[in-house]
Amino acid sequence: MSAPTVEAVQTELGNVMDPEIRRPITELNMVRSVEVQPGGVVVVGIDLTTAGCPLKDTITRDVTNAVGSLEGVAGVQVEMGVMTEEQRKALRSQLRGGAAEPVIPFAQPGSLTRVYAVTSGKGGVGKSSVTANLAAAMAADGLKVGVVDADIYGFSIPRMLGVTYPPTKVDDMILPPVAHDVKVISIGMFTQDGRPVVWRGPMLHRALQQFLADVFWGDLDVLLLDLPPGTGDIAISVAQMLPNSEILVVTTPQVAAAEVAQRAGVIAEQTHQKVVGVVENMSWLEQADGSRVDLFGTGGGERVSTELGKALGYDVPLLAQVPIEVDLREGGDSGEPLVLRDTTSPAAEALRSLSRSLSRRARGLAGRSLGISPIGG
Template sequence: MASPTIEQVTAALATVNDPEIRRPITELDMIKGVDVSAEGSVTVGVFLTVAGCPMRDTITRDVTAAVSKLPGVAGVQVDLDVMSEEQRQALQTKLRGGQAAKEIPFAKPNSLTRVYAVASGKGGVGKSSVTVNLAAAMAAQGRKVGVVDADIYGHSIPRMLGVTGRPTQVEQMIMPPNAHGVKVISIGMFTEGNSPVVWRGPMLHRALQQFLADVYWGDLDVLLMDLPPGTGDIAISVAQLLPSAEILVVTTPQQAAAEVAERAGAISAQTHQTVAGVIENMSYLPCPHCGEPVDVFGSGGGQTVADALTRTLGTSVPLLGQVPIDVRLREGGDEGNPIVLDAPDAPASKELRSIADKISGRAKSLRGRQLGLSPNRG
C-alpha cells in the first residue's frame, strides 16, 4: 500500500483540536513540519505554546491517533518543540481576532454572549451551588459556557466544578481550565493552598478586569459570574466593566434573607442593569416519609423579592424557579459533581435545568448594536 501524502497527513491533523484552545492545531500554526518516508513512517513536528504545557501528552496522543487512521501509515512519531516569543505573540493576536490590544469581548456592542451576574444579599444562600449547576446544565445542552469566580475572598467554584488543572499562560493570554464542558477561572487557581486573599478595591477591580480581558474564552453562548454577597466593590466593578450584564438574584424563602436579597437586586436601579429574575434556593424539604414539602426556612421569600424589585425597577422581574433542599446538591458541590449531571432525575436537578432553559433561551437585546442597515436611496 502506498504511503500517504503530506497533504493527506495535514488534512488528518486538521481534525486535531488543541485541548485548551479547542481549535484545530493547523489553524493555530502549531505544526512545525510533516515528513513521510517511503516505508510509510510519518514524523510530525508540533509546536507547544509553552515549554511546560500540561497537555503535551494529550496532543501527542491525539496527533498519533489521527494520523494512524490514514491508509499506508506504518508508524507515527511526534516531535515536540516550543513556540518562540514571536510565534506566541502572533497566536495571541490571532485568537483576539487580529486585535493585539486587550479588550473585554463581552463588553463590545456586537457581542452575542449572554452575561449573567449571580448575586445575593448575604452569604449561605447557595449562590455558588446555583451558578455551578446552571453552568453544567447549559453545557450539557450543548451550549458554550464560561464561569468567572468573581467571589475573590470566598472563591469556591473550582472545587464545586471539580476543576483540578491550572490555567496555562501564552504570552499575556490565559487559557482557562475546563470541567464538565465549562471553562472556569478563579483566583483560587493562582494562590497556594488555601491561602486567604487580602485585597482592597482597586486590586479587586484589576483582578476582575484580567479575568475578563486576559482569559481566552472563545465564542461563548453564556458567561456566568459568581459574585460575592452584597453590593460592594465587585458588584460596582461588574457594572462598570460589563454594563450589559444581567443580574440573577439568589435568595432563600426566609423573609429576613429576602429583605437583604432585595438590596442586591435594587443596585441595578443605580447601575442601569437589568435584573433577569430571582431564584429561590432551599425552597422546601420533601418529607422522606410522605413526600409533602416541609418549609424549613419559611416560604414566599423568592416571590417577595421578585415583587419588590418589580415595584422598585418599574419592570417585570420574574421568579425563575424554586430549588428544593437535597443533600445530593451539597455532596455534589463537595465532590465536584454537579447534581444536574450526577442525579438528573432529582427534583432539584429538574428545577435547575428548567431555570437554565429560561435564561439560556432569552433573546439577546439589540440595544446598542450595529445592525448594518443603510437608507434606501432607490
C-alpha cells in the first residue's frame, strides 16, 4: 500500500476545525508543514496562536484522527509551534475582514444576528438559567450562538454552561471558549476565584464594549446577553452599543417580582428597543400525583405581559411558563443544561419551545444591502 501524497494530507487537514475560531486550520494558515516519510509516517507541523493554547491537545487529536484515516498512513506525528507576530497580525486582519480597528459587528447595518438581552427586575428569578438553556437549545438545533455574561457582579454563565478553560488571546483579540457549541465570554474568566468585581459605570461600559468588539464571535445567528437585574448602567450601555437588540423579560409568578420586572421592560420605551416577550420562571411545582403547588403565587407573567403591552403600545406575549424542577437546578450547577438531557420534563419542553419560538424569527434580509449592483446591457 503506497503512502499518501502531501496534497492528500493537506486536503484532509482542511476538514480539521480550530475549536475556538470554528474555521479550518488550513484556512487560518496554522499548518506550517506536511512531510510524508518513507513507510507512511506523516509529520504535520502546526502553529498555534499562542504557546499556552488550552486546546492544544484537542487540535493534536483532531489532526491525528483526520490524517490517520487516510489510506497508507502508518502513523501521525504532530509537531506544535507558535505563530510569529507577522502571522498573528495577518490572522487578526483576516478574522476582522481587514478592518483596522475593532468594531461591534452586531451594531453594523449589515448584521443579520438576532440580539436578545435577557433581563429581570430583581435577582433570583432564574434569568441566567433561562439564558443558559436558551443558548444550549438553540445551538442543539443547529444555530450559531454566542452568550455575553453581562451580569458583571453576579456572573454565573460559565458554570451553567460548563466552560472549562479560559479565553485565548491573540494580542488584542480574544477567542471565546466554546461549550455545548456555544461561544461564551464572561468577566468571571478574568477574575480570581471568590474575588468580587468592584467597578462603577465607566468601567462597566468599557468591559461590555470589549466583550462585544474585542472578542472574535464569527458569524452568529443569535447573540444572548445575560444582563444584571434592574435598569442600571449595563442596560443603558447595551441599548447604546446594540440599538437593534431586543429585550426578553424574566419574572416569577410573585406579585412583587412582577412589579419590578415590569419596570425593567418599560425601559425599552426610553431606549427605543423592542420587548420581544416575557418568560415566567418557577411557575409551579408539580407533585407526584400530577397536582401543582404554586409556591410563588400565580399570574405574575401574565400581569407583566399585559402591563408592558399597555405601556409600550404593542403586544408583548407571555412566551413561556417554566415550572420548578430539581433537574433544572442540578443542570446549572453541573454545567449540563436541562434542555440537552434526554428528557421530556415540563421545564425542558417549555425551554425548548421558547428557544424555537425565538429561533423561528429568522435573520431577515429586508432592508439589507446585498452588496450587488445592476450591470447595464
